Amino acid sequence: MSSTGPDTVGDADWSRAAWQVMQEESAAIAELAGELGIWVAFGSPHRLSGSNRPHNSLYVVSDQGSLVGRYDKRFLSNTEVRFMYTPGTEPLVFEVDGFRFGCALCIEVNFPELFAEYERLDVDCVLASVMVDDAARAVVAQAYGTLYGYWLGYSVPAQFSATAPAGLVAPGGQWIARCDGDGRPGLAIADLDRDAKDADIDMSLRLARPWRRTARAGLYEDRVVHGDPRSDARTAF
Known part of the structure; x- marks a missing residue:
């Protein structure tokens, strides 16, 4: 996409993008979702007006085939923000059968404040779509299941599966489903x-997540001791 050629990075020339084809493909995905009766979240650049750069986005389509929301990536890489995309500004939360979902994209896995925000928004699951061959990023994503007590869907292209296959992390931090690591498409x-009877999930949902909310809400304020020299002196045993 670089306007300065393949050997240097320059401003993206989005006139090269086949916008009509992408729009037709998106509409076809939505139509098929309605036919199959399933919800779908899929990624695509989202064209803006005039010369404004597009968003890097996730579209969410309902089991009726309707586009119910779009998440625009808020935390961009250096290359993305300098040369390619317009950053988004808002989280996206949507509900399916009583479960609340949030969305995140790629490098955003390395921004824990975004995932803490989704905890405050009371989501049950965050869907993270990642376009990188990075084992450490999958570990960070897994940690959010422990830290925030929700499910975490981690999606990567099949060609990266040998390093970190796509899967689902449960509250408590355990992978409960993963694709094969053979480089082939999978579910x-x-x-x-x-x-769930799983002890980790039960502990996370029933005890850990509510307790952390209580702890963050000022639980300790009236239990702090002020003026005690044994507390104030931090260089004495």
Whole structure:
């Protein structure tokens, strides 16, 4: 996409993008989702007006085939923000059968404040779509299941599966479904069950997540001791 050629990075020339084709393909995905009766989240650049750069986005389509929301990537890489995209400004939360979902894209996995925000927005699951061959990023994503007590869907292209296959992390931080690591397309399927008998999920949902909210809401303020020299002196045993 670089306007200065393949050997140097320059401003993206978005006139090269086949926008009509992408729009037709997006509409076809939405139509098929309606036919199959499934919800779908899929990625695509989202064209803006005039000379404004596009967003890097996730579209969310309902089981009726309707576009119900779009998430625009807010935290961009250096190359993206300098040469390619317009950053988004808002989270996206949508609800399916009583479960609340949030969305994140790629490098945003390395911005924990975004995932903390989704915890405050009371989501049950964050869908993270990642276009990078990075084992560490999958570990960071997995940690959010422990830190925030929600499910985490981690999606990567099949060619990166040998390093970190796509899958689903449960509250408590355990992978409960993963694709094969053989470089071939696959599906990871699992139930989101608030009444799961798994001890990690039960502990995270029933105890850990509520307790952390209580702890962050000023629980300790009236238990702090002021003026005690044994507390104030931090260089004495």
